Amino acid sequence: MANDLKTTIESEIKGSKILVYGKGTKTAPRCGFTLETIQFFDALGYPFEVIDVLADDEKRRALSDMTNWPTLPKVFIGGTFYGDTDILGPMRDSGELDKLLEDAFKEKV
Amino acid sequence: MKPAMITPAEIAALIRVALPDATVEASDWSGTGDHYDVHVASDGFRGVSLLDQHRMVYAAVDAALKDGRLHAIQIKTETKG
Numbered sequence: 762m763a764n765d766l767k768t769t770i771e772s773e774i775k776g777s778k779i780l781v782y783g784k785g786t787k788t789a790p791r792c793g794f795t796l797e798t799i800q801f802f803d804a805l806g807y808p809f810e811v812i813d814v815l816a817d818d819e820k821r822r823a824l825s826d827m828t829n830w831p832t833l834p835k836v837f838i839g840g841t842f843y844g845d846t847d848i849l850g851p852m853r854d855s856g857e858l859d860k861l862l863e864d865a866f867k868e869k870v
Numbered sequence: 871m872k873p874a875m876i877t878p879a880e881i882a883a884l885i886r887v888a889l890p891d892a893t894v895e896a897s898d899w900s901g902t903g904d905h906y907d908v909h910v911a912s913d914g915f916r917g918v919s920l921l922d923q924h925r926m927v928y929a930a931v932d933a934a935l936k937d938g939r940l941h942a943i944q945i946k947t948e949t950k951g
Contacts, residue, residue: 792940831928831935844921847945
């Protein structure tokens with residue numbers, strides 16, 4: 762794996778409190794799960810970013826290697842990997858996600 | 871050419887290789903046989919983080935994800951017993 766790619770990903774992850782790697786963009790999601798994730802964060806009301814990796818196989822492989830997670834979308838909050846809405850949904854329901862987001866947005870980027 | 875679909879029974883069988891006690895419910899939500907809702911209950915999840923529980927399920931169906939029989943799954947896990 763190109764180290765440059767890993768460095769790029771690491772800086773992207775650091776650059777946004779909530780970062781979604783998905784298929785398509787916020788305004789034009791190209792996959793039902795990516796759309797669902799966008800709607801999930803829209804409803805929470807915190808700013809988030811979506812990076813489209815649909816056409817970038819090399820970056821998708823690098824991301825899967827770094828997270829040990831095979832599918833898209835992949836969500837990072839405060840620099841930490843949290844899987845997808847299958848994980849975040851239960852975290853929201855238990856109140857854990859609120860706390861996590863509060864803390865993430867309290868700190869400076 | 872579209873790869874062959876996978877059945878709920880085949881998904882359950884793959885998951886039980888990794889988690890023999892697992893109760894698996896798989897339902898096709900797209901009607902195309904390659905997008906599934908998978909609900910897995912197993913004692914093997916005890917003490918395992920939610921993220922790792924999902925990784926265990928992904929690892930169990932990895933072959934089907936890689937060869938295209940399965941395009942995407944929504945996972946719900948539960949500790950049994």
